[in-house]
Structure formats: structure tokens, C-alpha cells
Amino acid sequence: MRSTSRVSLREPSYFVLAALLDGRLHGYAVVKRVEELSGGQVKLAAGSLYSVVDRLLGEGYIAADGEEIVNGRARRYYRLTDEGHTVLAAEADRLAQAARVVHERLSPGDGRRSNWRASPA
Numbered sequence: 001m002r003s004t005s006r007v008s009l010r011e012p013s014y015f016v017l018a019a020l021l022d023g024r025l026h027g028y029a030v031v032k033r034v035e036e037l038s039g040g041q042v043k044l045a046a047g048s049l050y051s052v053v054d055r056l057l058g059e060g061y062i063a064a065d066g067e068e069i070v071n072g073r074a075r076r077y078y079r080l081t082d083e084g085h086t087v088l089a090a091e092a093d094r095l096a097q098a099a100r101v102v103h104e105r106l107s108p109g110d111g112r113r114s115n116w117r118a119s120p121a
Contacts, residue, residue, distance in 0.1 A: 009091045012052050015042050017061060017088040020080040024065045027053070027076060053078060061087055 009017070012034070019025060019033035030053075031044050044052070056062040061084030065077045080088070 008094070009087070011038075012042055012044060012048065013056060013061075014088070014091055016044075016049075016052050016056060017080060017084055020062060020078060020084070021088070024077045024079040026078075030078065056084065059087075060084070 015034040015038050016030055018037050019030050022033075025033060027046070027049055031046075031049055034042050034044055053062065057064065057078075060081055062078045063081050065079040067074055067076045069075070
């Protein structure tokens with residue numbers, strides 16, 4: 001496990017951890033919850049989900065939490081660990097602070113509002 005200070009999570013990892021805030025979920029439920037929480041911006045295929053899950057298990061941010069057989073297939077459950085909760089909260093704070101910096105600079109009353117416009121692609 002690595003130190004929880006200065007951790008920056010990739011978006012899929014962030015949303016997998018966020019999906020597990022409400023309790024243990026099996027893989028397919030994690031995929032659905034990630035898509036829901038991200039407003040459809042993060043869509044995980046089975047292969048990419050399990051790549052993220054393996055990394056988060058290795059970091060100690062999630063733990064395996066049981067298995068059951070449904071329609072002849074194994075359904076593995078995962079849960080957020082205390083360390084995972086700490087890392088997720090720290091990353092949410094980091095992202096909120098980064099957003100605050102931009103929002104403060106864009107606020108209309110401060111006289112510094114940017115006139116930047118995205119150019120057409």
C-alpha cells in the first residue's frame with residue numbers, strides 16, 4: 001500500500017471507489033453505478049473494470065467481500081476499505097479545491113472574467 005497523502009486517482013478509479021460508498025457491490029453493479037454517478041461519462045467494460053479493481057485491491061483501497069453463484073456464474077463482491085474511504089475523500093477535496101480556483105477566477109463580479117472561447121474543432 002502506498003501513502004494516502006498526495007494521491008491522485010484516475011477517473012475510473014475515483015468513480016469505482018465512489019460507487020462503493022453505499023456498500024458492497026458485485027462487478028456488474030459497480031459498472032452500472034459508475035455510469036450513473038458519472039452521468040454517463042465513465043463507461044467501464046468488464047476488462048477495464050477488473051483492471052481497475054485489481055489495482056484498487058493491490059492498493060488496499062477496496063477488499064473482496066464474498067462471492068455467490070448466480071445462473072452458474074461467480075458474482076464477486078467488493079467493498080470500500082477505510083484507506084479507500086480516506087483516499088477518496090482526499091481526492092474529492094483536491095478536485096473541489098481545483099474547481100474552486102477556476103470558479104473564483106470565472107466569477108462575473110471580480111473583474112477578471114476570462115473572455116476565452118473555445119475554438120470550433
